[in-house]
Amino acid sequence: MSKPLSLLVTLLCAPFVFGQINIDFCEQLDALKEIIVSEHISPKPLGDDLSKGVYSLFIQSLDPDKIFFTKSDLQEFSIDEYNLDQYIISHDCSFIDKYITKLAYRINSTKKILETLFLEKLDYSGKDTIHFMPKNELYYYKT
Incomplete structure (x- = not known):
């Protein structure tokens, strides 16, 4: 793959990659909150x-x-x-x-x-x- 083409692909995919990190983090944070509320013996x-x-x-x-x-x-x-x-x-x-x-x-x-x-x-x-x-x-x- 040529350098300009690989650079273009990288630039176009970057928002999706970094956006996915934030979505995964939010989902993990919500799941953690739910587990603590429902499963913890004495949640703070x-x-x-x-x-x-x-x-x-x-x-x-x-x-x-x-x-x-x-x-x-x-x-x-x-x-x-x-x-x-x-x-x-x-x-x-x-x-x-x-x-x-x-x-x-x-x-x-x-x-x-x-x-x-x-x-x-x-x-x-x-x-x-x-x-x-x-x-x-x-x-x-x-x-």
């Missing part, structure tokens, strides 16, 4: 407490080593901390798009930095020391 009510806990776990699962998101990203996301319950109740899955977009942007930025470093000749002749931090002391970078 949807509210700010549940929203805060889910938000914290959600951010931890997206960036467990705190290498992609920055403090400014977290400030941008913080409006969702107490609103996840409202999104679930109203079946509004559009909130996930900003997380997908930002994480993809940060991964691509990191990839470009690593590709640049890969091309550089590194000097290993000096003495260096590495220090490890416990996982609970990891922090997000400032922008």
